[in-house]
Amino acid sequence: MAVPILLYHQIAVPPSGRVPFRSMVVDPEAFYRQMEWLKRLGFQGLSLREALPYIEGAKRGKVAAITFDDSYENVYDHALPVLQEFGFTATNFVVVNQIGGSNAWDAPNGVAWAPCMSLEQLRDWVDLGHEVGSHTLDHVHLPDLAVEEARKQILQSRALLEELLDEVVSSFCFPYGDETPLDRVLAYEAGYRVATTTRRGRARQADDPFGLPRATVRRNDSWVHFLKKCLAG
Ligand SMILES: [Zn+2]
Known part of the structure; x- marks a missing residue:
């Protein structure tokens, strides 16, 4: 069956003015209503x-x-x-070298500074039944790296997360949705079960589990947009 994999970045009142990637900041009230829509439509929200x-x-x-x-x-x-209120679980893709840090990788693009979860917060996240996945060590463009460096970003991030959280880490997410067939192989070899991209659409059995499509939820999405992302594609 086709499963929508919703992709969110920040859940906050966005910075004012025209800052880059403002559309990636979804208002907390909108997020609440979207989860309410899922429930109303009979969806169970689950981690990957x-x-x-x-x-x-x-x-x-x-x-x-x-x-x-x-x-x-x-x-x-x-x-x-x-x-927690809706009884849903979710996956959080962590940039491992920025645990307790910030979106430093975005600074050159003029994106507003935002802190990343601390280790204690990640432990809470896991203790409540949610999933932590890897988003590399440094939020790199994997296709730009030499193979050994790409392998390190994919493999070491998993090992470190497992050590820090005492949990099996089975999901990986390509930063910027940037990946090549080789990167998918590296993710497989590193022991992950799945990897997500930013390719659009719902995920199906026929999809490569190391290239699962997702639906990005944006700040200005109306409820109609949101429902389309859940029900079509
Ligand atoms: Zn990212």
């Missing part, structure tokens, strides 16, 4: 790990995977309580 059997056809049911890229602290503050 829990949604995978539905994508692969081993389980049947109406599910939507919920993913957050970059592990922003405002996701912990504003999204986590909502997920």
